[in-house]
Amino acid sequence: MVVEASSGVLQGFYTPLFSDIADKLAIHDADINWLEATQLLLSAIVLPVLARLGDMFGHRKVLIGSLIVTALASYALAFSTSFPVFLIAWAIQGFYVVWLPMNVSIIHSRARNLPNGAALTRRGAGIIVVALQAGAILGALAGGQLGVMAPLWVTLLVPAVLVTIALVVVIFKVPDPGVRGGGSIDTRGTMVLTLALLAITGGLSLLRYNGINAWVVAMVAIGAALLWLFIKVEQRSDDPLIDISMVRRPEPWPVFLTSALFGVSVLGAQGPLSTFARTDPAEVGYGLGLDSANASYLIGAYVVSLLIGAAVFSKASTVWTPRLVLIGASALVAGGYLSLIPLHHNFVQVLACMMVAGAGSGALVAALPAAAAAAAPAQHTGIATGLTNTTKTIGGSFASSAFAIALASGVTATASGEESTAGSLSGYMTVWAICGVTAIVAMVVLFTVPKVAFQANDPSRAEGDGLPAASAVPDAVALSSDAALPSAAAEQEDKS
Structure with missing residues (x-):
């Protein structure tokens, strides 16, 4: 809080x-x-x-x-x-x-x-x-x-x-709840997303100075294309x-x-x-x-x-x-x-x-x-x-x-x-x-x-993702006090 x-x-x-x-x-x-x-x-x-x-x-x-x-x-x-x-x-x-x-x-x-x-x-x-x-x-x-x-x-x-x-x-x-998902950072996806957002925002910023022109349209279009590429990159990534x-x-x-x-x-x-x-x-x-x-x-x-x-x-x-x-x-x-x-x-x-x-x-x-x-x-x-x-x-x-x-x-x-x-x-x-x-x-x-x-909650989601179902989670991740959250x-x- x-x-x-x-x-x-x-x-x-x-x-x-x-x-x-x-x-x-x-x-x-x-x-x-x-x-x-x-x-x-x-x-x-x-x-x-x-x-x-x-x-x-x-x-x-x-x-x-x-x-x-x-x-x-x-x-x-x-x-x-x-x-x-x-x-x-x-x-x-x-x-x-x-x-x-x-x-x-x-x-x-x-x-x-x-x-x-x-x-x-x-x-x-x-x-x-x-x-x-x-x-x-x-x-x-x-x-x-x-x-x-x-x-x-x-x-x-x-x-x-x-x-x-x-x-x-x-x-x-604040205690550490102890839940970890593992995996790695998707560097390639991060770079594509960053370039996409920068292109679109940069294109919008140019509107103030010159109105709608070829540069504005081009930058926004590039940003949109990069967003499409980002989706494709994420779909092929093992750890998106x-x-x-x-x-x-x-x-x-x-x-x-x-x-x-x-x-x-x-x-x-x-x-x-x-x-x-x-x-x-x-x-x-x-x-x-x-x-x-x-x-x-x-x-x-x-x-x-x-x-x-x-x-x-x-x-x-x-x-x-x-x-x-x-x-x-x-x-x-x-x-x-x-x-x-x-x-x-x-x-x-x-x-x-x-x-x-x-x-x-x-x-x-x-x-x-x-x-x-x-x-x-x-x-x-x-x-x-x-x-x-x-x-x-x-x-x-x-x-x-x-x-x-x-x-x-x-x-x-x-x-x-x-x-x-x-x-x-x-x-x-x-x-x-x-x-x-x-x-x-x-x-x-x-x-x-x-x-x-x-x-x-859907317990099957947890089991299907390789994690224990909610009822099987160890006591270490249970709520430690009633002050943190209201009781069930x-x-x-x-x-x-």
């Missing part, structure tokens, strides 16, 4: 400060999206590798390593004074993306030998996601308040200190980075596609939300004109709605199937963002729309990794849960690049006639429309999932 609370702080703390960071680095508001795009791109590249390393050598070891890297990058952010240095440190900080899948994998490994292990994993995922969202709330509020009270570099030190504390807690308090046969199963592939579509809004749209709230309507005719302190209340309320969605996910999935919960959550995301198109003129309207979208987003954040873990072979839970974050970050990275282009197009002049550094209103509407439409597509995709998916009896009580 401490790790996910720290992750939440990282995800919430900087958001009210984006306009201040843009001023410090002397960049356009739209360029904030390139920070997000770069971090998400690196996250998408390293996450499958780290997830594979977690399955091979232990999820706890990978968790500790990623905490160290994230802490160092967070300290670098506080002392960076140029955009390139800040951009590099911001990208490297994205190693925190592996924390949630590693934590879910640790929970799953410790719950496998208990009755209703899949339900316990879902419930455990809900608990740590609540901690994540609580951290994001506190982070957003603290970041906004400190932003008007202290120098920016002092304010930016706070997340670095919290990540350091989380590292100490994991080292001394991503098990394509697993991805193609009827239960997990809609989850992974939903994660990619969900990443568009939950990751790509956070920068635009902050900069819209900070935009002064007296200068450009739109925006809320909030300072960092007041913007933190809007962002904090949004994250509260994520927390509520995450908290009710486990209960809702015992009343309805997890599949229906995923569909309903996607509908809330779609409704919230599409409502912003006509309702963005004051604080109350934006708050109401974002809380609707946030409730659905919170449920999806908790549901998707747990659904992937329940649908995956026992020795690939790290890869499966990691792949939900990988696809989510890929979706967020591409969306952030597209949003940066949209916000920079049609920039409005200020009241004094000078060119504004604010994003354009048409750009913000484009952002909200894309977020809503992708959520609707996710709903359609989820209707293809079998109705009884993700509801129980409690879960049965909830169902009754």
